[in-house]
Amino acid sequence: MRIRALSAMVMTVMGTASVHAAHAGDLDVVGPPAAQADGARLHRLIVKYRDGSAERRDVPAKLRAIESAAARALPQRTVRAQAGLQPRHVRTLAIGADVIRLAHALDRAEGEALMREIAADPAVVYVEADLRLRHTGVVAPALVPDDQYYDQYQWHLKDNDGGIRAPSAWDVSAGAGVVVAVLDTGITAHPDLDDNVLEGYDFITDSFVSRRETDERVPGAQDHGDWNPEAGECYAGSPAQPSSWHGTHVAGTVAELGNNGIGMAGVAFDAKVLPVRVLGRCGGYTSDIADAVVWASGGSVDGVPDNENPAEVINMSLGGGGSCGAAMQSAIDGAVARGTTVVVAAGNSAADAADFYPASCGSVIVVGANRINGGIAGYSNYGGTVDLSAPGGGGGVDGNPGGYVWQSWNDGETSPGEPAYVGMTGTSMAAPHVAGVAALVQSAAETPLAPQALEQLLRDSARPFPVVIPTGTPIGAGIVDAAAALEAALAEPCDPEVEECGPEAMPLVNRVPVNGLIGGGGAQLLFSIDVPAGTRSLNLRSYGGSGDVSLYVAHGRAPTVQVHDRASTRPGNSEAVVITNPAEGSYYLLVVGDYAFTNLSVLGLFQ
Structure with missing residues (x-):
């Protein structure tokens, strides 16, 4: 019952002095949890109890309720063989739900039986599996920045077919004053990014996942690496692989320093990135991600200092199989109510995005991936839940560099090594383009737009696809267009005393x-x-x-x-x-x- 991330499919690494091929890996979403041989094992639950109930007030009451439900739902031989589930209260989330860890994992049938029995309790509002997600990457006059690799590699910022037309927007806005939270693997030090990075927080509460010594959350969002030394470490059939440094690449797409004479440029290179670490070894839990959404948007989370830099935009290039759960939706609803726009990757399984989350959640901007020619990327999820598209790259289909999205990275195989640049593909790469354009708009607008209004503006100003998108695989209203979005945001309102006003048509x-x-x-x-x-x-x-x-x-x-x-x-x-x-x-x-x-x-x- 895991959710896997929406990461890059192929990577080509560029050092500061040369371009060379690196490892390739398939980190796509592979489908709903039911399709994964080991993915159906239940370790953790998210349970919300009703206000006024004994369980809401008292931790021992919560645990007794879980044990009682297990005794009714599970075969006695199973309970005896495992000496009971020995549930442990991990913590209470910012949304009021509780995370419960089971000492013994249950298979899919047992897990579903247990959750049905828990849900039948009148004191329970909802119960769901605390699924593990993984990232979705490792799949007019105009300003032309002087970054050394911009012209040759960063088609995705400037190409008229598949790019976002950022140069025409940079004359108006580069994102100054806007904070974009990147919920991902954390971040590594990089000279072409550091000055735009705020101190974030590490929300991972499992030392196996975080590779830290304790389960406690800690300040900062240092990426300790998400490598897997052995095949099968995360689930049956999972590969051995090096660290992805996914968060560094996504953060670079949003706000890598621009016009500074080195490296590459980000979409909103005057904006600030707030890194929030929610993914590590084998991914990250829904419960940690939900708390991170609350905190990044300015909400309070027990045990964590309040965020001094609430984000106007949150980017989540992560996900997995299944529909949106109540915990994640509640966290997103709270963020939107606080004025934060939430951007998510559609997923890399070439399937309907409605079968993955958080792409299936409400009140989010869901982003599909297009190639350099403006067509749909073969891996991109699609469907009616996808709002618009952005450059994700087509991999080897479009060659090097045109098949990849190029940004900051790290060349360490496991723990952090030297700063570098890399080409990746995936809807993980597409989503931060939209988050970056959102930052450009919010920076330029006289009054920041509400999330719903900003989503509508980005959809309405999207550029039509230059090539035919198959009827059965729609990826939204068009390709996000930075120049058109700013033009729409700054358009003078019609004055009925001077001219006849009507809708633009x-x-x-x-x-x-x-x-x-x-x-x-x-x-x-x-x-x-x-x-x-x-x-x-x-x-x-x-x-x-x-x-x-x-x-x-x-x-x-x-x-x-x-x-x-x-x-x-x-x-x-x-x-x-x-x-x-x-x-x-x-x-x-x-x-x-x-x-x-x-x-x-x-x-x-x-x-």
């Missing part, structure tokens, strides 16, 4: 179709058409191409999926709304991609 000319439209699942295109007085009939249509869209129409205002005057929602691209004797004025037509669509035509005609 592409105008339709009577009887002239707009052809060749493409978009991902969830993409929205807004059109307008001015209808004169005396018109007998108005026909608004979409047709052609492939995919599935719906039409929503309103008079005098922009429609939404929820609020509109008329709609057409048949399967496929052939939709029509016909209005007899329409009122004079502007009609707005919203085209929404129920699934990805390509080569679509939109037509408005009146007579």
Whole structure:
């Protein structure tokens, strides 16, 4: 019952003086826990008891309740053979739930039986497995920074097809004054990153995972390495592998120093990174990650000093199989309520992101991965839960350096070695591009945007995919576009005393179709058409191409999926709304991609 991280698939390491091939490893999400031979063993539980119950107030009462549930749920021979489960209270989370550790691991069937019995207790709000996650990597005038490797390697920041168009944004904002928390493996010292790194915290409470001497949480977020010396150490079939230094690479993507004459540049190179260590050897527990989300966003966590630098943005390039649990969702909801935008990687299993978490959680920005040509990366998760895409790299398919996302790294095989630079692929690499663009917007905006408004702005300003995204594998509204996002954020509001105000829409000319439209699942295109007085009939249509869209129409205002005057929602691209004797004025037509669509035509005609 583990969740594995969304890490890079292939890595090519670059030292300060030369470029050379390094090790390659497959660290992708491999599927839901049920698909893993050893992944179904239950070691830890997250249980939330109701206010006013004895269990909520008293630790011995909690443990007695677990033991009683085990006696009812598990075969007596199992309980006797294991001398009881000997549950131990680990701690109470910031969200009010408790972490319980079992002395003896249970297999999948036993674990499910135990959780059903616990859930039947009227005092219990919810119970879930404390799953282990792993990272998702190791898969106009414009500022051109003078960093020595920027021009040759960092296509993902500047390429017009697959990149994020950062140079045109840097003339406006480089992220000054914004804090981005990176919940990952921690961070290593690096001269091209150190000045932008705040003191974080190590939230790992298992010394085996952390490689520290105790289970206590400690200040700082030093990455002690996540190497595995032996195959099978984490789960049946897990490989022996060196340390990934995943957090250093992700932090570099967000805010590696830029325009400083050395190395490479980050998306928001004037922003600050708050490293929060939640992943180590074999990953990290949901309970630790949930507490880290609370703390990073400015909430209080028992036993940890309050965060003096609450993050406006949190990046989580991590995840695993399964739906979002109540503990993680509660932590995310609290962060969003405090004004923090949460960005997560979609996952690297070439599967529906709805089957992985935290990508399946609500109130997060879910990021898929695109290649240098703007197409979907073969490993990227997809589906209706994916909001937009960002560069993740295509690996060997696109060659070196174009197949990789290049940032800061460390060349140590196990414990930290020398600073270096590396090319990685994965949705782990895509997510921090979006987190970085979010930092650019929040830095430039006169008033920081609320998380929901920022998510909508990033979706609305995303650049259409330059190549066809298969209908069955949509990866959001488009590719995150730093320049367009800033332009939208800084657009002057319409003054009705000076000009006629209305929604920004592409105008339709009577009887002239707009052809060749493409978009991902969830993409929205807004059109307008001015209808004169005396018109007998108005026909608004979409047709052609492939995919599935719906039409929503309103008079005098922009429609939404929820609020509109008329709609057409048949399967496929052939939709029509016909209005007899329409009122004079502007009609707005919203085209929404129920699934990805390509080569679509939109037509408005009146007579």
